[in-house]
Amino acid sequence: MGDMIRDLPPAGAPATETPTQAQAQPRNKLFLGSFIHSKTKEQLEYLHGAAVCVDAAGTIVAVEAECDLKKAEAEVLPHLGWAAGDVEVCVGKEGQFFFPGFIAPPPDTHVHASQYPNVGIFGKSTLLDWLNTYTFPLESSLADQKKAKRVYTACVKRTLAHGTTTSAYYATIDVAATNLLADICLALGQRAFVGRVCMDREGLCPDYYKDESAADSLRKTRESVEHIRRIDPGFELVAPVLTPRFAPACSGEAMRGLAGLQRELDVLAQTHISENEGEIELVKELFPEAESYTDVYDSHGLLGEKMVLAHAIHLSEKEADTIAERGAKVSHCPCSNSSITSGAARVRWLWDKGIDVGLGTDMSGGYSPSILEAARQAALVSRHVAMGLKGEEKERAKLTVEEVLYLGTRGGAKVVGLGGKIGGFEVGLQWDAQLIGLPVVDEDGEQEEDGNVDVFGWESWENRVAKWVFNGDDRNTRMVWVKGRMVHSRK
Amino acid sequence: MGDMIRDLPPAGAPATETPTQAQAQPRNKLFLGSFIHSKTKEQLEYLHGAAVCVDAAGTIVAVEAECDLKKAEAEVLPHLGWAAGDVEVCVGKEGQFFFPGFIAPPPDTHVHASQYPNVGIFGKSTLLDWLNTYTFPLESSLADQKKAKRVYTACVKRTLAHGTTTSAYYATIDVAATNLLADICLALGQRAFVGRVCMDREGLCPDYYKDESAADSLRKTRESVEHIRRIDPGFELVAPVLTPRFAPACSGEAMRGLAGLQRELDVLAQTHISENEGEIELVKELFPEAESYTDVYDSHGLLGEKMVLAHAIHLSEKEADTIAERGAKVSHCPCSNSSITSGAARVRWLWDKGIDVGLGTDMSGGYSPSILEAARQAALVSRHVAMGLKGEEKERAKLTVEEVLYLGTRGGAKVVGLGGKIGGFEVGLQWDAQLIGLPVVDEDGEQEEDGNVDVFGWESWENRVAKWVFNGDDRNTRMVWVKGRMVHSRK
Numbered sequence: 011m012g013d014m015i016r017d018l019p020p021a022g023a024p025a026t027e028t029p030t031q032a033q034a035q036p037r038n039k040l041f042l043g044s045f046i047h048s049k050t051k052e053q054l055e056y057l058h059g060a061a062v063c064v065d066a067a068g069t070i071v072a073v074e075a076e077c078d079l080k081k082a083e084a085e086v087l088p089h090l091g092w093a094a095g096d097v098e099v100c101v102g103k104e105g106q107f108f109f110p111g112f113i114a115p116p117p118d119t120h121v122h123a124s125q126y127p128n129v130g131i132f133g134k135s136t137l138l139d140w141l142n143t144y145t146f147p148l149e150s151s152l153a154d155q156k157k158a159k160r161v162y163t164a165c166v167k168r169t170l171a172h173g174t175t176t177s178a179y180y181a182t183i184d185v186a187a188t189n190l191l192a193d194i195c196l197a198l199g200q201r202a203f204v205g206r207v208c209m210d211r212e213g214l215c216p217d218y219y220k221d222e223s224a225a226d227s228l229r230k231t232r233e234s235v236e237h238i239r240r241i242d243p244g245f246e247l248v249a250p251v252l253t254p255r256f257a258p259a260c261s262g263e264a265m266r267g268l269a270g271l272q273r274e275l276d277v278l279a280q281t282h283i284s285e286n287e288g289e290i291e292l293v294k295e296l297f298p299e300a301e302s303y304t305d306v307y308d309s310h311g312l313l314g315e316k317m318v319l320a321h322a323i324h325l326s327e328k329e330a331d332t333i334a335e336r337g338a339k340v341s342h343c344p345c346s347n348s349s350i351t352s353g354a355a356r357v358r359w360l361w362d363k364g365i366d367v368g369l370g371t372d373m374s375g376g377y378s379p380s381i382l383e384a385a386r387q388a389a390l391v392s393r394h395v396a397m398g399l400k401g402e403e404k405e406r407a408k409l410t411v412e413e414v415l416y417l418g419t420r421g422g423a424k425v426v427g428l429g430g431k432i433g434g435f436e437v438g439l440q441w442d443a444q445l446i447g448l449p450v451v452d453e454d455g456e457q458e459e460d461g462n463v464d465v466f467g468w469e470s471w472e473n474r475v476a477k478w479v480f481n482g483d484d485r486n487t488r489m490v491w492v493k494g495r496m497v498h499s500r501k
Numbered sequence: 502m503g504d505m506i507r508d509l510p511p512a513g514a515p516a517t518e519t520p521t522q523a524q525a526q527p528r529n530k531l532f533l534g535s536f537i538h539s540k541t542k543e544q545l546e547y548l549h550g551a552a553v554c555v556d557a558a559g560t561i562v563a564v565e566a567e568c569d570l571k572k573a574e575a576e577v578l579p580h581l582g583w584a585a586g587d588v589e590v591c592v593g594k595e596g597q598f599f600f601p602g603f604i605a606p607p608p609d610t611h612v613h614a615s616q617y618p619n620v621g622i623f624g625k626s627t628l629l630d631w632l633n634t635y636t637f638p639l640e641s642s643l644a645d646q647k648k649a650k651r652v653y654t655a656c657v658k659r660t661l662a663h664g665t666t667t668s669a670y671y672a673t674i675d676v677a678a679t680n681l682l683a684d685i686c687l688a689l690g691q692r693a694f695v696g697r698v699c700m701d702r703e704g705l706c707p708d709y710y711k712d713e714s715a716a717d718s719l720r721k722t723r724e725s726v727e728h729i730r731r732i733d734p735g736f737e738l739v740a741p742v743l744t745p746r747f748a749p750a751c752s753g754e755a756m757r758g759l760a761g762l763q764r765e766l767d768v769l770a771q772t773h774i775s776e777n778e779g780e781i782e783l784v785k786e787l788f789p790e791a792e793s794y795t796d797v798y799d800s801h802g803l804l805g806e807k808m809v810l811a812h813a814i815h816l817s818e819k820e821a822d823t824i825a826e827r828g829a830k831v832s833h834c835p836c837s838n839s840s841i842t843s844g845a846a847r848v849r850w851l852w853d854k855g856i857d858v859g860l861g862t863d864m865s866g867g868y869s870p871s872i873l874e875a876a877r878q879a880a881l882v883s884r885h886v887a888m889g890l891k892g893e894e895k896e897r898a899k900l901t902v903e904e905v906l907y908l909g910t911r912g913g914a915k916v917v918g919l920g921g922k923i924g925g926f927e928v929g930l931q932w933d934a935q936l937i938g939l940p941v942v943d944e945d946g947e948q949e950e951d952g953n954v955d956v957f958g959w960e961s962w963e964n965r966v967a968k969w970v971f972n973g974d975d976r977n978t979r980m981v982w983v984k985g986r987m988v989h990s991r992k
Contacts, residue, residue, distance in 0.1 A: 160946045349884070
């Protein structure tokens with residue numbers, strides 16, 4: 011491991027534990043070192059030489075600034091009624107820091123797990139031809155369970171390796187394959203929202219890949235929800251998310267039915283909105299009675315606090331106001347929006363409207379499984395938004411390192427309705443975290459460890475975090491925990 | 502190594518050779534496997550099951566399609582008069598491919614080696630405040646030789662590890678530190694253009710970091726050129742590049758002097774142009790007699806075929822026409838241009854004007870030392886350019902995977918004046934190459950090797966290359982050669 015000690019007596023911690031192996035007896039844990047998390051949108055909090063105590067259920071029960079192992083053993087653990095011998099200890103090395111796990115919120119900060127094999131493959135396409143050329147054929151092929159297992163396992167492991175502790179997945183229309191994805195998330199320990207894709211509209215959906223009817227959409231969705239309830243009755247780790255693909259793929263009947271199902275089950279929903287000009291035109295044609303794209307979802311009862319809307323690029327002022335009023339959330343997908351030339355979403359403008367925003371990878375429209383990459387691209391895209399503005403507006407449009415990290419953690423948590431549960435290091439939140447290590451350049455100019463960030467030693471912590479955001483990758487993510495359980499560590 | 506065999510009898514090849522160790526007796530080499538390189542801007546050529554023979558001087562002497570080891574030994578080597586026993590053999594494994602090394606052309610596809618420690622650190626700054634806040638203090642501190650050695654060694658090793666076989670460096674104003682950078686490039690085997698930065702203008706350059714006068718600029722530049730001539734008399738690997746920082750930092754006298762020096766020495770020059778609106782205004786103020794930013798360089802005699810202009814974002818039609826007429830080149834720096842909100846350069850438009858374009862990282866304005874990242878961002882930025890256009894122009898503005906790889910290889914070679922020497926796999930060109938490996942996902946969804954690209958096996962070669970461009974990093978760059986010498990291999 012090298013990064014930490016975990017050997018306080020009795021050293022019973024499963025040192026060779028693999029991420030796929032359930033922990034038979036979860037123990038109380040003590041984390042020591044530097045902790046960095048979003049305090050507000052604008053501000054990261056840096057806690058150095060601190061301690062965080064996590065109980066066996068994965069909940070943070072103490073956060074102590076200025077606390078080393080000695081002080082923790084003498085004061086903090088006794089206060090919790092924990093015997094030092096029963097506690098698993100994890101120490102971040104000099105220069106490493108704990109950071110909240112990334113949250114790729116579902117109803118919108120969304121990942122199309124089924125499209126994972128297509129990352130980076132989009133040519134010069136835009137949304138609608140991309141769906142037919144690349145996406146539908148691949149999704150449809152995942153009805154093959156063996157293929158689905160291979161693809162979904164690779165996707166979940168890959169996103170965990172990038173520090174994504176919560177992910178909202180679009181699966182496919184196939185119930186069995188969707189259920190398999192939920193099983194895989196649960197087994198590998200990723201917090202996940204898993205959605206069976208609903209798409210029943212004649213004409214737009216290809217014959218080989220569509221629900222037979224609105225009733226078929228609802229029945230199959232219910233089947234998938236029930237499966238998830240069986241494997242995780244309290245939706246503690248894996249929860250369902252209703253997933254009308256996007257308005258053009260759904261009949262009005264299906265959308266109204268899903269809205270009813272949402273009221274009945276009180277679960278999240280996720281869909282796409284206003285991604286592409288061609289798509290917006292299509293929505294106008296298909297729903298001539300609706301005032302706008304937003305109004306389509308609103309008038310079908312889907313626009314509420316538990317709806318996450320991916321993209322939201324070309325919204326009018328009025329649409330954004332409606333979204334804000336309804337309390338719906340937005341998932342910003344900068345990689346995808348740039349890749350397939352959809353446009354540049356205006357995060358500052360959405361925030362100014364009072365809309366909660368998180369970050370989605372939108373694979374494979376987005377080319378990367380990494381929320382860190384999405385954060386980086388969110389910063390860059392905000393600068394492209396700024397290039398089109400003047401004066402103070404131009405300055406304001408730019409997102410800082412602090413703000414894009416907020417989007418990837420606290421912002422995402424609020425978007426998926428878990429703002430009170432994950433996203434930071436506070437008592438009562440769950441320990442969904444990653445340990446970040448940044449290689450140091452030695453005196454001869456050699457890098458001590460593999461990775462793309464070079465720290466020379468004179469950088470402030472703020473600058474180290476900026477280096478991580480701009481050059482970091484999965485090599486810097488040394489360990490990942492969800493709900494207190496270690497779910498990934500780099501070999 | 503694992504990636505290749507190099508053990509034909511006599512297996513005298515230095516298997517434990519390190520990149521810093523000069524090869525005592527360079528040998529003839531035979532490379533076997535898949536080779537991919539740009540045929541034209543629009544087209545990559547895929548040679549599978551092929552052989553490339555490289556002589557001891559590092560020059561490609563044979564390229565044979567459909568050729569395995571047996572055929573090479575029976576036909577190709579005898580034809581060259583090479584005994585099989587004298588040849589070092591390197592075989593790319595199934596799924597790996599040889600690709601030309603990346604070229605970060607100097608006069609413009611430029612890297613500020615001295616700013617390497619600042620990658621990713623730019624906050625919300627734009628060009629002029631970024632220089633004063635981040636850049637000048639760091640550059641000035643590199644007069645400390647020990648610090649310079651550490652920073653430059655890390656920078657050269659890092660860029661080699663990313664497959665950059667040719668790099669154009671901005672060093673600092675310090676002659677000794679600049680010469681040290683040239684020494685390091687030669688020792689580590691990177692083809693490089695090394696430029697001592699000229700900046701003598703009172704007022705703009707800080708007192709603690711400027712040449713004393715135009716004469717001082719010229720004298721110190723000459724000193725650095727002479728040093729490089731001593732260590733590499735034919736400029737075979739390392740060459741000087743005249744480096745007026747940018748017009749606002751240079752007096753007219755210094756620029757005219759450098760133009761004279763360029764005529765005398767027949768060497769490359771590199772500078773910045775039209776990066777930022779504030780900078781353009783400043784140039785107008787400082788050179789009221791000039792018609793445009795371009796005209797400043799032109800009227801001082803610097804705008805010729807051997808001038809590389811970095812950025813070139815906000816050029817007018819007339820300026821671009823002038824640049825094309827003079828045969829000057831452009832270095833496109835998309836990471837930097839987005840990071841510090843400079844703007845989006847229009848590569849298609851520059852190409853349409855007939856201007857040669859390469860890719861620069863422009864560290865640390867750009868956050869990454871990788872030309873692959875620059876290629877990826879060039880594709881994304883071209884889509885942001887497209888978002889502002891309509892119809893056919895919109896489509897044309899987008900750069901394909903093929904085109905951005907061309908920018909990073911052949912395009913860069915033309916920009917630095919080495920189009921006839923490097924950038925592809927043809928007889929007569931030098932073997933500046935990288936071996937790319939893409940990890941394969943096994944049947945259980947596990948990745949066989951470390952890296953961010955997941956190949957499932959069903960992808961076409963075109964799609965594998967797209968995956969590499971969008972998710973690849975230095976982990977995929979298994980080995981790197983310059984002029985036939987292996988200068989990097991992943992442990």
